Amino acid sequence: MMISRKPHVIGKPFPLIEAQKKLTGVTCYAGDETITPDMLHARILFSQRPSARFRLDNLDAARHFPGVAALLTGQDLATRMGQTIRDRELLAVERVYFAGQPLAVIAAETPEIADEALALIQVTYEDLPAVLDIEQALTPGGPQVHPDFDDYPGADALNADPQQNIAHSLTFTRGDIEQGFAEADVILERSYTAAHLQHAPMETHGGVAQRQPDGSLTMWMHLQAPFLQRKIIAQALHMDPAQIRIITGCVGGSFGGKVFVSVEGALAAIALQTEGRPVRLLLTREEEFAGTFTAPAMRAHVKMGATRDGRITAIEATYDWDVGASVDAALFHLQAVALAGTGPYAIPNATIRSRAIYTNLLPSAPLRGLGIAQVHWAIEQHVAELAEMLNMNPITMRQWNLVKGGDRLFPNFTMHANGLQTCGLQVIDAINWRPAAPAHSYHAPPGAAPKKRIGQGMAIGWSPIILSDQCGSSVSIRIDKDNLCDIIVDGVDIGQGLYAFVTQLASFELNIPVEWITVEPTDTANYPPDWEATYHNLLWSTGHALLKATAKMKRQILTYLAKVWKEPISNMDIVDGEIISYASRRRFPLLDLLENGAGEETSPPVFSVTATYRPPNAGGSIDSLLQSFAATAYAAEVQVDEKTGGVTILKLAAAADVGHALNPESVKAQIKGGMIQSVSFTLLEEMIFENGVPRSNNFRDYPIATTADMPQQLHPIVVEVPQQSGPYGARDLSHHVQVGAAPAIANAIYRAVGVRIRDLPITAQRIYDAMQAKRAEEA
């Protein structure tokens, strides 16, 4: 008898399991849910001022408006919410801290009635001084965003200076910074900025909530982190998390914007007031922009020293983040920045500060890239400029200083084998790098027809994978005759292909056909009330939990038949959906077993296992939670209009080290997506506030990349330096594809027209201004 193992599905193309539903219009997004025909509709009244005392009048008229079922204001429900620090109110009570803050929530028969009733409420503001940017926030004696900061639950956990509007500050030091600069032959100091960005998922925030007869609450909310959100909402509403059930489904994009709680708290609160009638909330696009989250703006100052032969001896960098009026959602971002703040270089003397600054702007949430993209915006231009000062090839300079396997970077972390070099070399190869092309000097004769100039640039980057306390994952598998193989995971498929990964891995490990497997959308009811599942690094956490679960499941099935066959399970295996014995050469189709049982046991068996993965160093110091650094590199070839500064990206290459590409096409799809998104962040996107009020509230005023903005050529490159402890040697891919595009493009622009842009986004006008300044200087 020939026993063949089924072709290795790991590392082979595998279609996305969720795609068919999404392409045929089957209900799967939160806004598609209709729980009962008499569903109510919620609308929220948002603050129009960044900092003010306020009063709401005429509430009774709104409350008794025909068709209104319930109305809540901060006076009815004075409560705060947050994961680490509860620095925001569910509904504003007496004063507002940012424009876009929910003031009241209403439920009515139709959205139109809800809007009409809300319009009856008179809002009177008494403006207070507002803090509108980092500069102003840090000015001594200026207004304080949160005068009552010290009273907020969780305030003790932060390293804050509320008088200075510093919400939290992290510092990493290595070596002797003074000594490092003393050893340097050249020292370069520069400031860099990056604008507020928007997550701008195509699906706006929304969902349905319903109070159950037992007083509990069910929410159909398609979120990236249902367990975290359940916990935050329960705490704010003084409920036991067990009383809140969140059922997820397809998520129409999150990018970090659907991890923390913004308007979901108001929906939960109002649904408790409608006598069991379900309430649906769907934000308009304008509300999505102006009433949820933004990604923090950065102001960085970098000082770097190097010896004449190109060795970087010291770096002192401060990354200040404008986190708006709430820091709670941005804390993880700060950690990542502090760990990655040197860029991918082994610099013996370093001081890195990562600080969150409060302003009276929309609160921040982490955006894909976690601020690491902005860190490299600074570092990778800085290194290029330093190399030029030293008359060195910037690639050589990078190679000499790159972090290497074995480098002890932090007391509890030693660098592993990595793909930094490979990524860097592969991207420059992909765009046909022309070495040593001198930076362009502008001296076109006046009157000559304007030219378009070409330049190339590159950047290397790294991105930390941090296994924090919340990075656990749990997987349940049930195999029976009705559902065949049903898998419940606690992570949510937000488009990254999680369910395809789970299916692929389970099919391989259990050696059963893919068609038998169904992955169920996450339902918090399947987990204990205190369960905190990860919402990122899913390949790692869910992957490990799944490996454990499939091993347990296989043992359970084999044990069942081993009793009948009276053979040790060590002789047995599952091959292609059949249970076999290598010793006795017996075989038993699993489907038959599920249908009829075996031996004397004739009732159909049900196999069920649960396995949990917990991060190894939970509760430890930040550097001990650091699991690895993911390597990436970008190279760009751009064409710049020397008259107008208009930029066209001719070629863009991105390489990402994923350890082992389990589903290569899916990995490439993620890389390409990250490239397009990065181009959009780099050239187009900027959230504009006018006196603290968001003004980029639609896709006209906040343009994101279309097909017309795509680079002419895209070169996605998969690099595989195995991650020893990862599932099959793989590592997560998400944040690190965002790292490096902006500085690579900026470096290319510099090569094309000889000017450096240090403020994101790179607009044509900024290039034009820099060229004008350079012209004036040369004249």
Place this chain on the structure above:
Amino acid sequence: MKHEIQLIVNGETRSLTVESQQTLLEALREDLGLTGVKHGCSTGECGACSVLLNGEVVNSCMVLAVEAADAEILTAEGLATDEGLHPLQKSFIDHHGVQCGYCASGMLISAKALLNRTSRPHEEEIREALVGNLCRCGAYADIIKSIQVASRARR
């Protein structure tokens, strides 16, 4: 003001009563339950609500339902037949033309409009045809590839 209208949606005549101000998007989603038509912006900027109206692609959020009276409408739900998925749908699955998927039904409709006009479009033509459909995941390259492969398979 109420209007009794008929729409021929995915080949089927549907009668409904709509208010003047009701958009085609609202009528399709809320009254006819065609939730494959997505709400993205209500301002004609994102293309998530794209449908074919008498064979031409439009944003259904920017059309009044009453304006579409007696018109033929195709939504993503109407692409598959009893024989299975439309070649475009198959190709989007095989070539990773879907990430979060929220833009997917609108993308399919724009692609269908293009292929109705041009059976073997060039990459540049596909890019132009999709310029009104935003994808925040940035899956454009794979969407374009999916459409290209599907157009070749149809021959």
Place this chain on the structure above:
Amino acid sequence: MKAFDYIRPKSLEEAVGHLTQGKRVNILGGGVTLFLQIQNNELTPDVILDVKALPGFHDIRYHHHHGLKLGAAVNLQHLATGLEIRRHYPLLNQTAQELASPQIRNRATIGGTLAWASPVSELVAPMLCYDAVCHTWSPRGTRTIPVSELYLGDFKTALEPDELITHIHLPSFPARTYGVYQRQTIRHDGRRMIAGAATLAIHKHHTLTNWRIAVLGVDDRPKRVPEAEALLEGAPAEADIARALEAVQENIHPQDVVYARSDYRRAVLNALLQRSIHDIISNLQDS
């Protein structure tokens, strides 16, 4: 959107009734901007008057001598694809192809786009170059308004509140007419215009005559710059071009917007026009 009545008259006589009842009436062409204005409560109509069923509003007629008649409800997609447009009005065709998206082009009508009067309305630039004339109708009768006189600045037009554009007329142009449309926008699909320009000239006896320059985004309305056009007549030398570009700069009044300063808009327009003029001249040299 707030409630309104929807009327789709089948004749102008029927339309009159609705226009003279003292109600707030807004005209619906493709609705591309109308619905936005209603959503934002900038407009609160009692009645929406859909002109798409009015007779003649979808007419497209070309005559080699009389030129082109375009009904007001003809959509922009037709301008981007129509054979008669491509053949006889290539500048209009080229501009239309770059307008917004297929979804918008399939809905937006010529009449609605012209009546919207945006300073960055791209369709207007070629219309200005081709000497387009609006034919209008109101309860008081019909009249004609050249597109060059339609705009009063800041989104205002010479149209009376109860006046409809019924059709547009473009005179015929010789076969050897060259036109170029150039724009610079933040997003490459045309969103957030910094500046745009349509330039056109007729090739006659080895010279270029009848120059037209229409500019966008650099004044309170789209407009021609006759002061510059005159300087290019004949076979312009580099010095003439430089003087014409100066004349353009002297006759525009760009505004600062959140994404572009006025001085930058000037610089961009200058570069676009410089390229466009050179393009047309090199076309002449090639032919």
